[in-house]
Amino acid sequence: MAIHPDREHFIPLRASDLVDALCTRAGPADGQHLNLVDQNEFRRFARAAAAHVHAQYRDNLDRLKTAYAPFDPDTDLKTVAPPTDAARDAALDGLFDGIAHLLEKANYTQMTREEFVSVMEGASDWGVDMDVAWAAFDRLEVFVRGIGHTRRFRRKWYRLWRREEIAVPTFRRVLVAVKQRPHPRLGVGADTRSVFLKLFKDIPRMDVEMLLPATRVKMPxxxxxxxxxxxxxxxxxxxxxxxxxxxxxxxxxxxxxxxxxxxxxxxxxxxxxxGYGYSTYASFVTQKQTYLYNLAQSLYYQNLDNNAGVIYRMLDEAEEQELREILLAYFYLWRFAGDGGWTAAELDDYVELDLERLLETEVDFEIEDALGKLVALGLVTQDGDRYAALPVAAARDRFAALWGRLGAADESAVCELVG
Known part of the structure; x- marks a missing residue:
């Protein structure tokens, strides 16, 4: 079982597309694809797994909606009994813990304060440095996922101001969760009781601080x-x-x-x-205004979601990721491991190699998490360190039994959900 510190756990494929790929393209290059009967059986299993995971995440959604309600800056609902300050403080801790847990499931990485400061040190390639008023934040958490590159253009004096294209390292996703406290830089009317959630895409690593409130452009x-x-x-x-x-x-x-x-x-x-001093200052002011204008223009397209919408999106991503892990682990054990089963390391290597072939992307498959789900759901048998999958029909029956314990409305509803 290989360890890949340079890879991510995130599987960049919709669950429905993954099912199609597993049914028609998975396996060794010489071809051992599913026949139509087995394809239908596996698709029914996938629908059962999706229904089960969705039911679990529906409970998570209800809990997070309740936790976020007192801090939602966009709500227009009334509260019968407003919480006390002590209760709000306790609820705030619970909310941030819930957000961190959810984003871990969605394969985001939480940045420490030291990591954030290290990333943002220095001016960007556009000659702009930002000053962050850390004292303006009561709570601040930043989560990132995915490392990418974007193409930008710049002009430098030592290249005689010729246009130069460069590759800028980016975070594919950045989520900022912040609760403000009173601070001169925020102004008199700043909202210091709400928790703001902001989700962005393709943010240059050196410019992540531009996503924070209470920042200002520093003169070089x-x-x-x-x-x-x-x-x-x-x-x-x-x-x-x-x-x-x-x-x-x-x-x-x-x-x-x-x-x-x-x-x-x-x-x-x-x-x-x-006059020379004024020229220097005027040049800085012009550069600052140009930067802020370009920032507003770019963030218009890079902002993916805000506040409660972020919670809905993250729950959907976490649900899809969990479903993908279940489908991948079960499919390869069921289809290729045989009665003798595989060890965790064998399954991990096979899944990662086939994902690389299918997606042309290197993924660090979370084998322990995936196998843990299969064991908890009763979809595999274990003999020592080897795991073997239940037949697909028996696996669907397991979901039917689980739905019965969850209190499905009636037997016909369970049958419809599982196939």
Whole structure:
């Protein structure tokens, strides 16, 4: 059983497409595909598995909806008995724990504060650095999934401002969960009682901080040095010139036509230096406004969901991922392992190799999690370290029995769900 730290557990394929692929394309390259009878049997099994997983996640949805209700910034519902502050604090902890657990099921990785700061260090390739007011956050969690690249264009002075295409590393998905606290940078009317959930796609790794509230664009160090230098030089030059004149000479220099010339002689270098400083500052302001405009334009298309919608989407992704793991583990044991079964390592290697062939994508299959589900559902038998799948008809009967224990409406409903 290989360990792949550079791979992800996420399986980038819809469950329905996975069933089609398993029925028609899975297995060794020389072809041992299912006949039509076995295809129909496996499709009925897949529908039964989907119904069971969906019922479980329906309970998860109800719990998360209840947990998020007091913190939903978009709700228009009334509360009969508003919770106390102590109850809200306890509910807030439960909400963030529930979100973290759900996103783990959806194969997201939670970033620590240190990891987040390390990723965002330095300016992006567009010369913009952001300052984050960490004190503005009561709770902040960031989750990511998927490493990708996007193509961007830039111009650098050492390339004579020629247009250059570069590959920018990105996070395919970024989820931000934040509760704010009062802070000057947020303004007077900031909502500090709600929890905001934001989901984005294809965010450059060095620019993840742009997704946070209470951030502002920082002037680059080189520009700060230029601006400070022009101001200090102007002041220093003026002080120096004045210090070399006696009081009487100064009065004489400032009187009559000679005085006008003297003032111009003194003021012209100062004006040049201050003008250079203003030019630096104006350039920064223009760059900042351009960046913020481009940011607003890009995030319009990169924002996938907000607040309660994020919970619904994540539940759907977690449900699909769990179903895919069940289908993959069961299918390969049932179809290729035979009566002797396979060890966890053998199953893991076979699934990963076939997924790579089918999807042209390397996946780190969560074999322990998948086998744990099959064992809990009673879909496999275990002899030592070897696992063998139940026949597909018996596996469907297991789901029917589980539905009976879950309290399905009647026997006909169970039969409809399982095939």
């Amino acid at each position: 160090k080189f520009d700060r040095v230029k601006l400070g230098g022009s101001i200090s030089s102007s002041v220093g030059y003026g002080v120096y010139k004045l210090s070399t004149l006696s009081f009487d000479a100064m009065m004489a220099a400032l009187s009559g036509a000679a005085g006008v010339l003297g003032v111009m002689t003194l003021a012209t270098p100062i004006a040049v230096l201050l």
